[in-house]
Amino acid sequence: MTDRPILNVWNAEHAYGTRKVLRGVDLQVRPGEIYALLGPNGAGKSTLIGAICGRFKLGAGEVALDGEDPFTTPNARARLGLVPQEIALYGHMTVRENLEVFGRLSGVRRRDLSSAVALALYLTRTADREHVPVRHLSGGYRRRVNIAAAILHGPRLLILDEPTVGVDVDAREALDTVIRNLRDTGVAVLIVTHDLEQAGALADRVGFLREGRKVLEGAPRALIEQAFGQEMEILVQMHIEPDMDGESILAGEGLERRKGNLWARLDQDGYNAAAQLDRRLRSLGLIPREIRVRAPSLQNLFSLVADWRRAA
Ligand SMILES: Nc1ncnc2c1ncn2[C@@H]1O[C@H](COP(=O)(O)OP(=O)(O)OP(=O)(O)O)[C@@H](O)[C@H]1O
Ligand SMILES: [Mg+2]
Known part of the structure; x- marks a missing residue:
């Protein structure tokens, strides 16, 4: 260049x-x-x-x-x-x-x-x-x-x-x-x-x-x-579509629906938080099919920038 x-x-x-x-x-x-x-x-x-x-x-x-x-x-x-x-x-x-x-x-x-x-x-x-x-x-x-x-x-x-x-x-x-x-x-x-x-x-x-x-x-x-520092993204793929109670439990855990039956949130303590989340969800009868932890993406940044607009 x-x-x-x-x-x-x-x-x-x-x-x-x-x-x-x-x-x-x-x-x-x-x-x-x-x-x-x-x-x-x-x-x-x-x-x-x-x-x-x-x-x-x-x-x-x-x-x-x-x-x-x-x-x-x-x-x-x-x-x-x-x-x-x-x-x-x-x-x-x-x-x-x-x-x-x-x-x-x-x-x-x-x-x-x-x-x-x-x-x-x-x-x-x-x-x-x-x-x-x-x-x-x-x-x-x-x-x-x-x-x-x-x-x-x-x-x-x-x-x-x-x-x-x-x-x-x-x-x-x-x-x-x-x-x-x-x-x-x-x-x-x-x-x-x-x-x-x-x-x-x-x-x-x-x-x-x-x-x-x-x-x-x-x-x-x-x-x-810059935007996320040490935060990691936790992605939870659910087995079956949650009912309304299930949805409110997931929301209560800070998870937002991404697409289909995939839920996500950001967390400073990625892997530990994911393990705890898995235990809590299972104890409430919500069985994740897969939980992944990964570095945040441009998608996360894009949502953040879109939220600034709502906040402004
Ligand atoms: N020829 C035009 N006359 C009047 N308004 C227009 C015209 N072209 C675009 N606009 C308006 O100007 C704004 C910006 O449009 P523009 O097409 O540049 O956006 P964009 O970022 O390319 O959006 P998209 O992601 O949907 O393609 C929009 O509100 C659009 O409705
Ligand atoms: Mg365009």
């Missing part, structure tokens, strides 16, 4: 009518860095991406892509590749044919096209499907071809909007590998995601946007350590 950011956003402000959506956002992303932009629905993430792509003029503040404003200098946009959330490929055409079309559209010269396509196929691990019509590809391959289409012109900043929507776990890992490979070639990667697990595993830095402001930023592990 070098120190000079390829993307600089200073004090970005934007309103739709009278509704302020960006309220002074700063953002820097450096070559060789993966930055994940997180935040609840309506936080302003897509609006910020729109500003970075030069789609509208900011109410205040500045965007610079390698020093140039993408709104006033459309050429600056050639330095970025945008992977849209919707798959934007031609289903009846093969992977290679799609990439040739997208290459021409993104201004790759005819004589450079074949090597650009070969490189994009290689970097996205899609070369083994180059002659397959896109409509026959799995969701994971389609996502990767979507990325291939966005990097043909050799952008220095790659922006991905919700890259894991509709992608299963195996395909997601393949996608993460592709994103890491691109980062390792020196591309700066900006991901907008609701997938906190992916962000925690992949991002060098994350930023939380909330109500148009960046409220937290840093390396995932460092942020988690």
Whole structure:
């Protein structure tokens, strides 16, 4: 990673009518860095991406892509590749044919096209499907071809909007590998995601946007350590769905429902507390199927940040 950011956003402000959506956002992303932009629905993430792509003029503040404003200098946009959330490929055409079309559209010269396509196929691990019509590809391959289409012109900043929507776990890992490979070639990667697990595993830095402001930023592990110190997360998977009494017992133990029949809480004294919890629950006739103790995740941090909003 070098120190000079390829993307600089200073004090970005934007309103739709009278509704302020960006309220002074700063953002820097450096070559060789993966930055994940997180935040609840309506936080302003897509609006910020729109500003970075030069789609509208900011109410205040500045965007610079390698020093140039993408709104006033459309050429600056050639330095970025945008992977849209919707798959934007031609289903009846093969992977290679799609990439040739997208290459021409993104201004790759005819004589450079074949090597650009070969490189994009290689970097996205899609070369083994180059002659397959896109409509026959799995969701994971389609996502990767979507990325291939966005990097043909050799952008220095790659922006991905919700890259894991509709992608299963195996395909997601393949996608993460592709994103890491691109980062390792020196591309700066900006991901907008609701997938906190992916962000925690992949991002060098994350930023939380909330109500148009960046409220937290840093390396995932460092942020988690700062927020939770020695606390561990205790996860309790119950055997059978608890009835109302069961639920109130679990709640009384400080456990909150995560998803399905999985309950969780944070505790300074992780393993001991988990053992005590197990004994107490069993004595009350609530039999856990599994109890796990693990370090807190970005998910915990995200809930904490969401709670600040409620407290404010
Ligand atoms: N074209 C528009 N006109 C008016 N309001 C808009 C427009 N686009 C977005 N908004 C509003 O601006 C706010 C921020 O929207 P934005 O799409 O940037 O949020 P987001 O963080 O990307 O959310 P999500 O996670 O749901 O994609 C929302 O309240 C949204 O309703
Ligand atoms: Mg959005």
